[in-house]
Amino acid sequence: MKTQKFKTNINCSNCLAKVTPVLNANPKIESWGVDLESEDRILTVESENITPEEVFKTVIKAGFIAKPE
Template sequence: MKTQKFKTNIACGNCLAKVTPLLDAEPKINSWSVDLQSEDRILTVESEEITADEVFKTVLKAGFIAKPA
C-alpha cells in the first residue's frame, strides 16, 4: 500500500461533503482522509495504483486543489 499526501484547500465540513462522493467513488483509492485541523488541510490517500495526477483531477472535479505535500 502506498501513502500519498496532498496540500488542499478543503477548509471545512461542507467542502469535505463535496469531495467525499468523488473520492469514495474512485476505485483505485483504498482509503483517504483530510486533516481539517492542519493548516495545510492535508489529504492522505492510501492506494496501490492511483497517481498524484489522478488524485488532483478527482479533487478538482469537486472544485478543490490537491498539490503533493
C-alpha cells in the same frame, strides 16, 4: 499500499461533504482522509496504484485543489 499526502483547499465540513462522494467513487483509492486541523488541510490517500495526477484530477472534479506535499 502506498500513502500519498497532498495540500488542499478543503477548509470545512461542508467542503469535505462535497469532495467525499467524488473520492469514494474512485475505485483506485483504498482509503482517504483530510486533516481539517492542519494549516495545509492535508489529504492522505492510500492506494496501490493511483498517481498524484489522478488524485489531483479527482479532487478538481469536486472543485478543490490537491498539490503533492
